[in-house]
Amino acid sequence: MTTQPSASDSTPTSPTSQKSVVAVVRTTPQTVLDDTGAAMRMAGYQDVLPIADPVLLKINISWQHWYPACSTSPWQLEGVIKTLREDGYKDLIGAHNGTVVVDSYEGEVANKHKPVTDRLGVPTVHLDVPPNEWVRYEPKGEMLVLDKIFPEGITVPASFAGKSIIQLPTMKTHVFTTMTGAMKNAFGGLLNRKRHWTHSVIHETLVDLLTIQKELHSGLFAVMDGTFAGDGPGPRAMRWHTPGVMLASADQVAIDAIAAKMMGLDPMSIDFIRIAHERGLGCGDPDEIEVVGEDISGVNYHFEAVQNTFASRGQKLIYWGPLKFLEMVWLRSPLVPLAYLASNIYHNGYWRNLKGKRRIREALKTPWGQLFQEY
Numbered sequence: 001m002t003t004q005p006s007a008s009d010s011t012p013t014s015p016t017s018q019k020s021v022v023a024v025v026r027t028t029p030q031t032v033l034d035d036t037g038a039a040m041r042m043a044g045y046q047d048v049l050p051i052a053d054p055v056l057l058k059i060n061i062s063w064q065h066w067y068p069a070c071s072t073s074p075w076q077l078e079g080v081i082k083t084l085r086e087d088g089y090k091d092l093i094g095a096h097n098g099t100v101v102v103d104s105y106e107g108e109v110a111n112k113h114k115p116v117t118d119r120l121g122v123p124t125v126h127l128d129v130p131p132n133e134w135v136r137y138e139p140k141g142e143m144l145v146l147d148k149i150f151p152e153g154i155t156v157p158a159s160f161a162g163k164s165i166i167q168l169p170t171m172k173t174h175v176f177t178t179m180t181g182a183m184k185n186a187f188g189g190l191l192n193r194k195r196h197w198t199h200s201v202i203h204e205t206l207v208d209l210l211t212i213q214k215e216l217h218s219g220l221f222a223v224m225d226g227t228f229a230g231d232g233p234g235p236r237a238m239r240w241h242t243p244g245v246m247l248a249s250a251d252q253v254a255i256d257a258i259a260a261k262m263m264g265l266d267p268m269s270i271d272f273i274r275i276a277h278e279r280g281l282g283c284g285d286p287d288e289i290e291v292v293g294e295d296i297s298g299v300n301y302h303f304e305a306v307q308n309t310f311a312s313r314g315q316k317l318i319y320w321g322p323l324k325f326l327e328m329v330w331l332r333s334p335l336v337p338l339a340y341l342a343s344n345i346y347h348n349g350y351w352r353n354l355k356g357k358r359r360i361r362e363a364l365k366t367p368w369g370q371l372f373q374e375y
Contacts, residue, residue, distance in 0.1 A: 020254035020283040024262075024294040025246050027227065029075075029371040032246070036079025037086065039248035040223060042292050046087060048250040049164040049219035054091040055084060056165040056217075057122070058189045061096060061107035065348070066372070067356060068240035068363040069230035072168040074112040074375040076225040076246070080166060081120050093163075094124035097188035100196065100336075101343045104128070112375040125159065127189060133158040134192055141211040144204040144275075149197055156190050156216065164219035165189075167252065171226035171243070171259050173234040173305040176202050178270045179263060180235060181256035182222035182249075183210055190216075197332065200324075203271035210252055210281050222255050223248045227368050231263065231303035236347050237355070240363050243301060245294065253282025254289045261286045262296055263303040 023042035027035035049055060057080060060072045077094075084092055094117045098104035104126050108114040117124050125132055134155040139147075146154050167185040174180040176199060183206045187195060190209050198205040213220055226245040230238030243262075249255035253276045257267035267273045267284050277284030363369045 019290045020251040021290045022249040022254050022258040023292050024296055026294050027246050029367045032075045033079040033082055036246050037083035039246045040083050043248040045221045053218045054163045055089055056163050057094045058167050059096055060169050060185050061104050062235040064103045064106035066110050068228040069170050069172050070235050071111045073225045074116050078116045080223050092122050094122050096126045098128045100340045115375055127157050139212050140215055143208050145201045146208040160216055165217045167222040169224050171229040173231045175233050178305045179260050181259050182252040183256055206272040207275045221250050222252055233307045237351050251282045253284050257284045262299045264300045
């Protein structure tokens with residue numbers, strides 16, 4: 001099937017037509033479910049998600065293993081579901097995506113998403129496998145790069161059109177995008193398993209995806225978990241921290257900008273935030289964003305973002321360095337499985353066993369780690 005899904009009939013209000021709002025709430029393991037709801041309501045989620053429309057919960061799985069701050073937390077997912085149900089939203093769907101190096105079926109178990117969705121009776125879909133269908137989509141807005149990377153046509157999940165979506169990222173840094181949040185969380189949901197073709201133009205890709213989201217979905221919202229957070233070479237080789245905050249916003253650009261500011265980064269120096277801001281897709285300037293809830297004026301976690309693993313150094317040489325001539329061969333030829341194998345050997349074998357497991361053991365001793373073990 002190659003028919004195009006119809007975009008939502010409702011025209012979303014441009015986040016730049018009024019002041020963007022980001023809610024920041026300090027929380028504890030004992031209060032996190034209610035605090036998540038408080039953040040969502042302070043950020044006005046009911047104003048942007050039509051109650052009659054199904055709501056997709058775009059769960060983040062950055063690794064099939066649990067590692068603090070790497071993927072959507074179970075309490076983040078449960079708090080969002082609890083709030084939606086309390087406020088009368090009945091049709092909820094959890095959406096997972098796998099990648100060429102991450103198994104979403106393993107990930108939903110190891111990260112304890114499945115116990116939450118099963119217990120609360122929320123159906124889930126794994127977007128990269130049948131019977132889920134991907135169909136061609138013709139964006140109405142101008143594309144920066146996606147139409148050139150996929151000249152045969154941009155495809156999206158057929159099931160996405162006309163539904164609202166809540167992105168469920170965590171607060172963390174990233175080796176390719178400096179930080180990753182709500183905008184990056186759409187990367188898995190809206191692009192299929194060839195999404196790695198876009199890595200050399202990842203910032204422009206995220207802007208294109210936000211343009212598509214605004215056309216495709218009847219409402220957009222994001223809830224970001226900063227109970228655990230991570231810095232360094234994210235998303236799978238980070239140092240974890242426990243800021244103990246939850247963020248929420250209807251503006252995907254603004255929530256990423258405020259998260260970046262709290263991490264100690266300059267939001268407007270991060271290309272995808274700056275470009276989205278300049279194109280009127282949201283607000284990336286913290287001085288123009290209304291932060292409600294917690295006073296973050298003095299918050300600076302001093303996160304270090306410009307760091308690499310051995311694997312990411314090699315990738316950057318291919319995407320942006322002297323090995324650029326190898327990009328087509330390495331990413332779009334029969335040699336591609338070798339790249340997946342190298343990534344898995346490094347992250348799942350070397351790094352996880354040498355460093356990751358020790359950090360996980362320490363994280364599990366914290367109050368948030370103890371909460372994770374209760375799920």
